[in-house]
Amino acid sequence: MEIFLETVSALNDETRVKLLAFLDQHGPLCVCDLQSSLGMIQSRLSRHLKILKDGGFLRVDRCGTWAYYSIRTPLDRFRSEALAEIRCLGIELPPLIKISETGDCKI
Amino acid sequence: MEIFLETVSALNDETRVKLLAFLDQHGPLCVCDLQSSLGMIQSRLSRHLKILKDGGFLRVDRCGTWAYYSIRTPLDRFRSEALAEIRCLGIELPPLIKISETGDCKI
DNA sequence: ACAATATATCAAGATATGTTGATTTAATAG
DNA sequence: CTATTAAATCAACATATCTTGATATATTGT
Numbered sequence: 001m002e003i004f005l006e007t008v009s010a011l012n013d014e015t016r017v018k019l020l021a022f023l024d025q026h027g028p029l030c031v032c033d034l035q036s037s038l039g040m041i042q043s044r045l046s047r048h049l050k051i052l053k054d055g056g057f058l059r060v061d062r063c064g065t066w067a068y069y070s071i072r073t074p075l076d077r078f079r080s081e082a083l084a085e086i087r088c089l090g091i092e093l094p095p096l097i098k099i100s101e102t103g104d105c106k107i
Numbered sequence: 108m109e110i111f112l113e114t115v116s117a118l119n120d121e122t123r124v125k126l127l128a129f130l131d132q133h134g135p136l137c138v139c140d141l142q143s144s145l146g147m148i149q150s151r152l153s154r155h156l157k158i159l160k161d162g163g164f165l166r167v168d169r170c171g172t173w174a175y176y177s178i179r180t181p182l183d184r185f186r187s188e189a190l191a192e193i194r195c196l197g198i199e200l201p202p203l204i205k206i207s208e209t210g211d212c213k214i
Numbered sequence: 215a216c217a218a219t220a221t222a223t224c225a226a227g228a229t230a231t232g233t234t235g236a237t238t239t240a241a242t243a244g
Numbered sequence: 245c246t247a248t249t250a251a252a253t254c255a256a257c258a259t260a261t262c263t264t265g266a267t268a269t270a271t272t273g274t
Contacts, residue, residue: 081188
C-alpha cells in the first residue's frame with residue numbers, strides 16, 4: 001500500500017506531470033537545464049525530482065556536479081500506463097533551453 | 108490535465124484505496140452498509156465516495172433513500188490498470204456487514 | 215587549501231486536504 | 245403534514261503538501 005501511494009502521490013501534482021512530460025520528450029537532462037527550460041527555482045525543482053525518483057518514475061545519473069534525470073526504464077505496467085496517459089494529455093511544453101556546459105559528461 | 112489530476116488524486120488516499128478494494132470485492136453497496144462494514148462515520152464515507160465518483164471510478168444508483176455505489180464499468184485503461192494494481196496489493200479487508208433493510212430495492 | 219558551480223536539504227509560511235460533529239436535503243411511512 | 249431514515253453538505257479544526265529563500269554538501273578547477 002505504501003509504495004502504491006508513493007507512486008500515486010508522485011503523479012498528484014501538475015508540476016510533476018509537466019516534468020515527466022518534459023523528460024519523456026527530451027531525455028536525460030540535468031537540473032540546471034530543467035531550471036532554465038521550465039523557469040523553476042532550483043529548490044522547488046530538486047524537491048519534485050526527488051519525489052518522482054522516489055515514486056519510481058525517474059532515475060538519476062551523476063557526472064561530476066551534474067545530476068541527469070531521465071524516465072526510468074523499464075517502467076512497470078501501472079507507471080507506464082500513467083506515462084501513456086500523460087502523453088495523451090497533449091501538454092504544451094516550453095522549448096528546451098540548455099545552459100549547462102558539461103565538459104566530459106556524455107549523457 | 109484537470110481530469111487526469113482529479114483521477115490521480117482520487118487514488119491518493121489510503122481510505123479511498125480500501126473503499127475501491129472493498130467495492131471491487133463485494134459489488135454494489137449502499138453507504139450505510141459500507142459504514143457498518145468499514146467502521147467509518149457517515150460524513151467521512153460520503154466525502155470519499157464523492158471523490159471516487161468524481162474521479163471516474165464509481166457509479167451511484169439511487170433507490171429510494173439508498174445510494175448504491177459500485178465500480179464503474181467499463182473503466183478506461185488507466186483506471187482499470189490502477190484497479191488491477193490495487194488488487195495486487197492484497198489489502199486485508201473487513202467482512203461485509205449488511206445492516207440495510209432495502210425493501211423493494213433489488214440492487 | 216580556496217573559490218566556484220551544481221545540487222540537495224532545511225525552516226517558515228501559504229495552501230490544500232482530511233476528519234469530525236452538526237445541519238440540510240430527500241424519500242418514505244404513518 | 246409529521247416523523248423517520250439515508251445520504252449529502254457545511255464549518256471548524258488538524259494534518260499534509262507546496263513554495264520560497266537560506267544554508268549545506270559535493271565536485272571541480274586554480
